[in-house]
Amino acid sequence: MAERTRNQLRAAFRGLCDGLDLYIRLVGAQFRAQLQYRTSFALQLVSNFCGTWVDMVTIVLLLSRFSVIDGWTVGEVLLLYGIAGVAFGLGDMAVGGFDHLSESIRTSAFDRVMTRPAGTFLQTLAGEVLLRRFVRIFQAAIALLIAFSLTDIHWTVAKVLVLLGALGSGMVITASIFVIGAAFTFWTVQTSEITNVFTYGGQEMMSYPMSIYADWLRSFFTFVVPLSFVSYLPALYILERPDPLSLPAAFQLLSPLVAALFFLVARAAWELGVRHYQSTGS
């Protein structure tokens, strides 16, 4: 019995390694393909880099007029913005392939995915990873550094872990929203605008303290679509701010767990979508 379990574990581990190996190769191919068009790539980098500052300038202008938003200073809001930006940037870069599922279904490219002996999730995940998305992550990281210099955070090991946890969890949570949105595409074929509300809209929302939003909106973005766990709750811990909404303090540390659960939901939604596709076609 123990022998069997060990063999199963070993097989699962080998499967994981093979999957990772394939993922890295497919993403590497993506990068090489994107670097084929050097001029266009460079131009995209420049235009993306300029574009990404607009949101941040908005925040700075807003706070230069009001000096605080709901008791949060510029530096503190930039901390939210930076965490949300880096997390969203990572998530968006990781799952770009899901954002283009609609096209893949319409052109039957998804049929090809189905005829290969690898998981549909893995293949879609590795299907489109855009190098130029690094720009957004880079810009948000700068915002984060500015936030650090504007606030006087007393750094502890726990706070560093919470910050890193927030970035990783935030990446998984935003990526999961993209995946769930993509799963709906199996029914609607067209990418729904509703997905964009939660992804791009969500990033914008996460850049401000959740306490400024209406009750129902806050509850929704904590318990249904857990965006509060990306930046707001971890930021409360890092800044040692009291929670005006009096959620249990433990919530501020729960981001990784919430992200893992939300990812499982996304994964299940994806499998459901693929099964629907198998019964209806495009």
Add this chain to the structure above:
Amino acid sequence: MIEVTDLQKTFRVHRKARGGPLSVFCREVVNVRAVDGVSFSVADGEMIGYCGPNGAGKSTTIKMLTGILQPSSGRMRVAGLDPAQDRKALAKRIGVVFGQRTQLWWDLPLVDSFELLRHIYRVHADAYRRRLDEFTELLDLGPFLRTPVRQLSLGQRMRGDLAAALLHEPPILYLDEPTIGLDVVAKARMREFLAHLNRARGVTVLLTTHDMADIERLCPRMLIIDHGRVIYDGATEAIKDRFGGERTVVVDLEEAAPPLSVPGAWVVKVDGPRQWLRFRRAETTAAQVVAAVAASSRLVDLAIEEPDIEEIVRQIYEGRPDPT
């Protein structure tokens, strides 16, 4: 190798009800039976043509046989597996070529696609090397192995796609319109390679095509389906003898004229100065028909059409008796 029993696929199609502004909300749901009780079996090493007009249910059948779609009912067995249950296991035993869409990485050199597929299919490095060398020689891939796929001609790309589908040495190959858009030389080369593959390797091939010549050259047996049902399953030779007996000469005259009268041929269509004349091969020849036309009117251009699959299906329905 392939065993299909009473296969059915029904799609629910939403149709907008006609009328008022609220019609979006009262859509009609219609069940469309794309595949309606198809049964056939393909033996190990057989090469079979799977034909039918557009919308007959060909691609739906292929999609079920590859595990892309689940059947509504019926039984399938491919290489000992149920495609609906074992999609991934089956994927390793089949090769699929869709003529109209490539599976190659557009922006990368051809050989990079092969390398990636080697990892997707987990082909051992030695076996991969051996097969790549073999296909490079047979399909003459050498000159463009390092060229980005987007720069290849259609013929080169199709050869690349064929090699890509065969790197994992599948015992079964599905080909969907592999010669579409190719010129005569490229078509001939493709057919030669497929025949070799079938003869030397014993690969079982299911070929879907519009080109009757593909079937005649490659497949001793053919299946014809229409409206989701098999209307013919038998020797290709018999179909050719029964329905391939008629050909059409298309003539372009200098100016529009009333339907021509030519012995042994009859006009089936007139479009301005262009006329279609059909004749039976057993009764007269294209040369005689053309000579007769040229003798009576001023002939500008001409072409000869082979009967296509749509034409054959039409004739099967008409139950046209054997012309000889």
